[in-house]
Ligand code: ADP
């Protein structure tokens with residue numbers, strides 16, 4: 001019986017997803033999370049920014065009878081959610097000091113009348129006796145705690161008021177709770193679960209990979225010119241440029257303004273009024289670019305930020321990830337550029353030196369080194385990024401970073417210097433940091449070297465072929481490739497098993513000590529607009545008008561993707577309009593007539609017709625057309641040669657690239673909707689049996705094709721990753 005009700009509830013959740021939100025499918029973790037909540041299990045949801053946390057509480061809120069309380073730390077976040085929900089005709093309100101007395105009283109009255117489905121509150125408001133007693137007089141089946149990491153003293157945004165939420169929860173013993181966050185270290189997760197009574201089996205952690213973000217690092221040479229060139233590719237799109245200092249923000253804003261860009265500054269030196277208006281103008285597309293310090297971020301939910309530039313080096317991977325995470329929350333392509341200058345490293349090191357606590361100093365240095373390893377790596381940028389989040393095997397083919405797309409870089413054989421370094425670590429007793437090892441290798445007379453008698457070692461003064469900076473770069477690569485392990489507390493380096501293989505000469509060590517010059521780099525294809533560009537522009541102008549009239553940001557009317565699909569499918573009827581991503585019943589009622597008339601006019605003018613199979617176009621097809629469709633010349637060459645019968649191994653030797661790069665070309669080709677003339681070549685190359693192909697395809701059907709790991713596991717780890725790469729390309733045909 002209980003099972004039956006749950007199935008009904010899940011069905012109703014899916015119905016709401018399509019009819020209210022206009023989306024075809026849940027993202028995989030979303031479904032598990034919603035299912036867990038609907039089964040009345042207190043749940044912890046950890047998903048990256050843009051992962052789709054909001055739906056995880058909004059949909060159950062609509063399935064349950066009664067009022068859902070949503071706890072949120074910031075007024076701007078509440079405001080954003082309420083605006084979007086109201087646009088969807090979902091009754092939602094907030095109670096906070098930003099409201100006029102009239103509106104506040106109206107909201108209280110609607111709550112008492114039972115008209116409201118979602119109420120947004122700061123924790124301190126929720127615990128006010130008057131509010132609490134009002135809430136207790138209403139049926140509250142569900143409590144959602146957003147930004148739940150604020151609950152933990154171990155988190156970086158601890159809010160003491162969050163600590164008292166257990167009191168709120170205990171006032172509603174029958175309500176189910178969900179905690180949601182994008183950032184939670186294991187310690188913070190434990191804290192949240194303990195405070196909110198959540199068991200381990202109702203904790204869901206989505207992958208932190210953000211496959212739609214293109215990651216690029218360029219040596220900082222002429223930062224302004226580089227930034228301008230980059231922004232130029234993204235004309236009229238929303239973007240954020242992060243600078244280290246307030247003065248940096250002011251200078252860059254002034255320059256860009258002078259060059260005619262629509263740009264506003266944001267940093268803690270501006271008064272709160274100014275910050276709020278600048279943010280609002282950005283959110284409403286009245287300004288294209290925000291130049292900001294790290295002060296800009298948490299309060300902003302704009303889903304269509306198309307790029308993030310780091311004008312200066314972030315001090316650790318955590319901040320880098322958080323900041324790039326503000327791009328592409330809507331799942332559409334977005335571009336992230338980091339300008340990497342060694343001068344910035346010096347500045348950060350200087351700040352670290354000023355710290356008093358030795359342990360903190362070491363941790364900060366280690367975090368900086370991780371960031372440097374990401375900036376300097378010649379492998380996929382996602383590897384160090386996701387390693388940081390404890391996702392060690394990023395064996396999937398990345399097609400969204402400069403290194404994976406760029407095969408031209410020259411790596412050199414650094415086996416001998418690597419052996420020298422590792423051997424010096426060994427001879428000095430595996431207790432010292434990289435700086436000291438380099439001193440020994442380069443024959444320094446530093447006091448620490450002499451005191452420890454390291455000048456007597458056989459590895460003393462044998463490393464003058466590299467300068468100090470190059471040795472340091474090499475050491476970071478050795479750490480990143482897990483040949484060395486750094487002691488968290490003391491910073492000393494230790495050898496791992498992998499190091500032994502290099503020392504014994506069993507495994508060579510290839511790396512790059514110099515960044516490739518920016519000219520050589522291929523840049524991301526900017527998020528190509530699908531659909532008729534002129535029509536998209538017209539629809540956008542109309543969206544902005546409607547948004548201003550409704551006093552909401554444009555994205556609350558329609559997402560970019562919705563407009564692009566309209567300009568591609570050219571719907572002529574309400575029925576066809578409902579097939580467009582993001583169009584549900586409320587949007588249809590409010591905007592279909594207006595937007596349909598623009599589309600139909602445009603089609604008449606240009607003799608265009610509705611896309612014939614629009615109503616049957618599958619979600620998969622929509623997804624593919626939502627991606628850019630340009631195939632690089634390298635990809636074409638690989639595909640051509642592959643079809644002629646060359647093996648992956650031959651091709652990687654021929655083109656001097658890794659096997660993975662070949663897989664990634666084949667995948668990208670298929671992913672963009674192109675077809676091999678002989679797709680069976682993929683199966684032949686993978687050496688798979690008929691049965692394995694069938695099982696594999698079923699697994700892709702079930703788990704999706706974006707990540708290989710779930711499929712690998714579903715198949716009992718019986719089909720190798722190399723084979724899965726090929727099978728996936730086949731599956732996409
Ligand atoms: P988060 O709060 O995790 O940062 P949001 O809840 O703001 O993410 O969602 C990010 C974007 O993804 C929003 O624009 C949202 O409409 C969209 N989205 C969420 N779930 C889905 C889905 N199942 N299908 C399509 N789009 C989705």
Ligand code: ZN
Pocket residue numbers: 379380381382398399400401402403404
């Ligand atoms: Zn990559």
